[in-house]
Amino acid sequence: MSAVEKKVLILGGGLAGLACALRLQAAGARPLIFERSDGVGGRVRTDQLDGFLLDRGFQVFLDAYPEAGDLLDKESLDLRAFRPGALIYRTSGRVRMMDVFREPRHLLESALAPVGSLADKLRVARLRWRLMRLTTEEIAGHEDMTTESYLRYAGFSPAMIDGFFRSFYGGIFLERELQTSSRMFEFTFKMFSQGSATLPSRGMGEIPRQLASRLPPGTIRLGAQVTRIQPGSITLESGEQFRGDAVVVATDATTAAGLVSAGGIDGPVWRSVTCLYFAAARSPLCESIIALNGTGCGLVNNVCVPSDLAPAYAPPGRALVSVSVLGTVDSADLESRVLAELEAWFGGAVREWRHLRTYRIERALPRQEPGNGFTGPGFRQAAGVYVCGDHLWSASIEGAIISGLRTADAILKPS
Numbered sequence: 260m261s262a263v264e265k266k267v268l269i270l271g272g273g274l275a276g277l278a279c280a281l282r283l284q285a286a287g288a289r290p291l292i293f294e295r296s297d298g299v300g301g302r303v304r305t306d307q308l309d310g311f312l313l314d315r316g317f318q319v320f321l322d323a324y325p326e327a328g329d330l331l332d333k334e335s336l337d338l339r340a341f342r343p344g345a346l347i348y349r350t351s352g353r354v355r356m357m358d359v360f361r362e363p364r365h366l367l368e369s370a371l372a373p374v375g376s377l378a379d380k381l382r383v384a385r386l387r388w389r390l391m392r393l394t395t396e397e398i399a400g401h402e403d404m405t406t407e408s409y410l411r412y413a414g415f416s417p418a419m420i421d422g423f424f425r426s427f428y429g430g431i432f433l434e435r436e437l438q439t440s441s442r443m444f445e446f447t448f449k450m451f452s453q454g455s456a457t458l459p460s461r462g463m464g465e466i467p468r469q470l471a472s473r474l475p476p477g478t479i480r481l482g483a484q485v486t487r488i489q490p491g492s493i494t495l496e497s498g499e500q501f502r503g504d505a506v507v508v509a510t511d512a513t514t515a516a517g518l519v520s521a522g523g524i525d526g527p528v529w530r531s532v533t534c535l536y537f538a539a540a541r542s543p544l545c546e547s548i549i550a551l552n553g554t555g556c557g558l559v560n561n562v563c564v565p566s567d568l569a570p571a572y573a574p575p576g577r578a579l580v581s582v583s584v585l586g587t588v589d590s591a592d593l594e595s596r597v598l599a600e601l602e603a604w605f606g607g608a609v610r611e612w613r614h615l616r617t618y619r620i621e622r623a624l625p626r627q628e629p630g631n632g633f634t635g636p637g638f639r640q641a642a643g644v645y646v647c648g649d650h651l652w653s654a655s656i657e658g659a660i661i662s663g664l665r666t667a668d669a670i671l672k673p674s
């Protein structure tokens with residue numbers, strides 16, 4: 260059968276499922292997406308509340324992502340960039356650390372910032388120079404270890420690792436122990452050096468919405484939970500059955516492991532995060548930058564004000580504050596504890612902030628340990644079905660999209 264005639268049943272309308280469907284569609288095949296929730300996007304969605312746009316957990320799109328960048332129309336996403344660097348809140352006060360290659364006017368301030376030594380700052384520059392010249396394939400071929408070991412091996416001082424890398428990469432890997440694969444560290448460091456961390460002007464949910472809008476009407480079925488799969492057929496919770504020429508499981512890894520029980524898919528250990536949103540009369544930062552906890556203690560890892568980058572995140576005259584706490588903290592007084600902590604950062608104005616919503620995201624990122632990711636085909640063929648998703652390449656938007664695209668390529672390959 261030619262690719263053009265193939266009907267492909269895809270479970271999951273996250274980025275992997277959408278990318279897979281788009282490539283299949285472009286080649287003339289007929290993808291059908293079954294999504295159990297009420298919208299596309301999976302872990303990348305945005306809610307609206309009282310005129311605020313709340314991303315379901317703080318996350319950013321790195322505009323240097325090569326394959327996601329090719330697939331998306333970045334211009335119509337109207338990406339708003341964070342400044343390259345961070346403000347670090349320490350017990351002794353606030354320190355600014357910028358990427359001085361892009362903001363050279365902060366050279367002296369960043370070089371003298373009491374976070375690590377001058378030698379550490381030079382190591383950052385050397386790392387940047389080296390990684391920008393490597394391809395992702397070269398990075399994928401590097402020996403893999405924990406990011407913490409990698410940084411020590413690269414000569415960074417404990418003061419630099421504890422004072423900067425733990426909170427900056429803690430916010431990306433959703434863990435401060437830096438046990439994530441050093442390949443993932445090298446890849447993200449390269450992406451941060453080559454481009455910017457951005458937010459679409461109308462929220463992260465615009466990314467999947469844009470992809471979904473390119474598929475023909477009727478391709479995506481929402482509220483359709485798949486409970487059983489077999490090679491060539493799926494069954495929904497409602498009992499309805501569908502037949503196709505191929506089945507793609509583009510769910511998160513835990514669900515995939517349950518559905519493809521004979522397929523050797525590991526249900527991963529997850530990195531979790533809690534994201535709290537507050538409405539403020541004024542931005543506590545007044546600039547498009549990420550603020551980090553450099554005290555070495557407390558609940559908060561990072562803070563930003565999305566409405567400083569993209570005004571649509573808040574109604575006129577208000578600011579939206581996003582606070583990330585690593586892990587899922589199930590405490591009834593979490594909001595007040597976070598506010599008390601942030602009063603030490605931003606002063607008494609914090610007492611006027613209004614809590615909007617807290618997202619506790621148990622399954623945010625599949626744990627990406629050394630040796631896990633950036634290898635293999637980017638998908639699995641198991642028990643007669645294809646499995647794709649961020650867990651099969653890298654725990655990121657780029658990883659999910661790559662995995663979806665490669666799965667489509669495998670299906671389209673003439674047999």
Ligand SMILES: Cc1cc2nc3c(=O)[nH]c(=O)nc-3n(C[C@H](O)[C@H](O)[C@H](O)COP(=O)(O)OP(=O)(O)OC[C@H]3O[C@@H](n4cnc5c(N)ncnc54)[C@H](O)[C@@H]3O)c2cc1C
Pocket residue numbers: 270271272273274275276293294295296299300301302303315316317318319320321431483484485486509510511514532620622623624647648649650653654655656657658659
């Ligand atoms: C808080 C947070 C912060 C993050 N930060 C970043 C960041 O800054 N940068 C970055 O690049 N990445 C980040 N990520 C990671 C990125 O969002 C994910 O890697 C990516 O979205 C995963 O996409 P996916 O399609 O593989 O899986 P998912 O998004 O999990 O999609 C799977 C879909 O399958 C559906 N589904 C599940 N079971 C069934 C079923 N039985 N039947 C039908 N449908 C089903 C789900 O509802 C879901 O829509 C972050 C993620 C989170 C949650």
